[in-house]
Amino acid sequence: MYETTMTGSFFRTKEIEELLRKSSTGEIDNTHDHVIRSAESLAISDQLHPLGSKSGLTWVSNGEQRKSGYTTYIPNRFHGFSTKNRVSQKFSEAFYNELMEANPYLEKVIQDSKVFELPAIEDKLVYTGEKQSRKEAEDARKLAKELGAKRIFIPTPSPGVITVFYPPGKAYHDHEDYLFDLSRELAKEYRSILSVDGVDLQIDAPDLAMAKSLGVDWTEKFFDVLAKHVQAINDAIKGLPSERIRVHYCYGNYSASHLTDPDYSKVLPELLKLKAGTIVGEMANARHAGDPLIIRKHVKEYVWPKNIKFAVGVIDVKSPFVETPEAVSQKLHNVSDIDDIGEEHVLGGTDCGFETFSGMDGVPKNIALHKLKSLAEGAALK
Incomplete structure (x- = not known):
């Protein structure tokens, strides 16, 4: 039997969405604790008992309910x-063309909106959020205990993914200066979350793949800086318990070719x-379902690191097709049957979150719950 998990974000409640629409910070403050607690409790319960089933996921998140x-x-x-x-960050023309080709109805929406515009950086960034991050972790620990979750994690961004969405302006000399300064500052958030016993940390790092897809304007080519982005994460988590840290990579939670x-x-x-102790990766959708063959080839030439587990994406969060338990089991075996890996190093997961940003989901909630139920059932098949 495989352990099961998902990738952070889950469907926000109507009350949460309304508060987030009014928020100028992208985050709900502590004056609405009762609303946050109710929403996080529902998100955790949905993961533990999708559609009321007795068993569900074994490693859950708080659903990112308090954040947009x-x-x-x-x-x-x-x-x-x-x-x-x-x-707004400058993404490549190739990305926009790919997005419009698959979703032509979005063209006018993007042209007429400021969807990619975010606060500009005026000075070097200094982290000041220890109290918020620790409280979020403490709330998660309480709910996990009350609801019977074996493990719970808090998602937080990688240094590199911040460089994807927030151009550095004139505050930094170059991309590397910006990246490693963020690494030092975000380490404070990582430490704050992990200071709460019983709570794990997920570092969301789509910059390790998606940045290439978006054609991010880093002034350097993707593969020339990829190793630096990995190093920025490693620097930020140095000295922290690796078994409580997971890193998620993906190619962008959007429908396109x-x-x-x-x-x-x-x-x-x-x-x-x-x-990190666990890598959480995208492998369920048609574009990346063949990635286990690449893993197999790599392991034949090298070896699988014994200290790393892999939460394999076996659930496609962008498709309404509901995977059968048998399909889930097969996808898990596609990785665990590879030499030097084995079931002990594999978990069942989702390609990405179900609602990466508030109100922007790929499938309806009821379909997502069916998917999570299949994930749990498939992971239990012999």
Whole structure:
């Protein structure tokens, strides 16, 4: 039987969405504790007992209920962002063309909106959010105990993914200066979360793959800086308990052809240099369902690190097709049957979160619950 988990964000309640729409910070403050607690309790319960089933996931999250997105709350926990000026990152024309080709109805929405605009950076960023991060972790610990969750984690961004969405402005000399300064500052959030016993940390690092897909304007090519992004994570978690740390990589939680995704055979060796205990990866959708073959080839030439577990994405969060338990089991065996890996190093997971940003989900909640039920049942098949 495999352990099971998902990737952080889950469907926010109507009350939470309303508060987030009114929030200027991307985060709900503590004056609404009762609403947050109710929403997080529901998110955890849905993971533990999808559709009322007796068994569900074994490693759950708080659903990111108090945040509008995994990166949008960042200005609320840092000093250095402008309170007036906003700016958008420059993504490649290839990315926009790929997105529009698959979703032509989005063209006018994107043209007429400021969806990618976020607070501009005016000065070097200094982390100030220890109290918020610790309280979030303490709340998660209490709910996990009350609801009977074996393990619970709090998602938080990697240093590199912040560089994806927030251009550095004139505060930093270059990309590397910006990246490693963020590494030093975000280490404070990581330590704050892990200071709460019984709570684990997930570092959301789509920069390790998605940044190539988006064509992010880093002034450097993706594969020239990928190793530095891994190092920035390792620097930030140095001295912290690796068995309580997971890192999630993905290619972007959006529906498109994903023809611009990076070559996994070049990404995988860098991922395996992470000092985290668990890697959470995207492998359920049609574009990346063949990635286990790349893993197999890599392991034949090298070895699988014995200190790293892999939460394999076996649930596609962008498709309404509900995987059968048998399909889940097969996808898990596609990785665990590889030499030197084995079931002890594999967990069942989802490709990404179900609601990465508030109100932006890929499938309806009821379908997501069916998917989680299949995940739990498939992981239990012999």
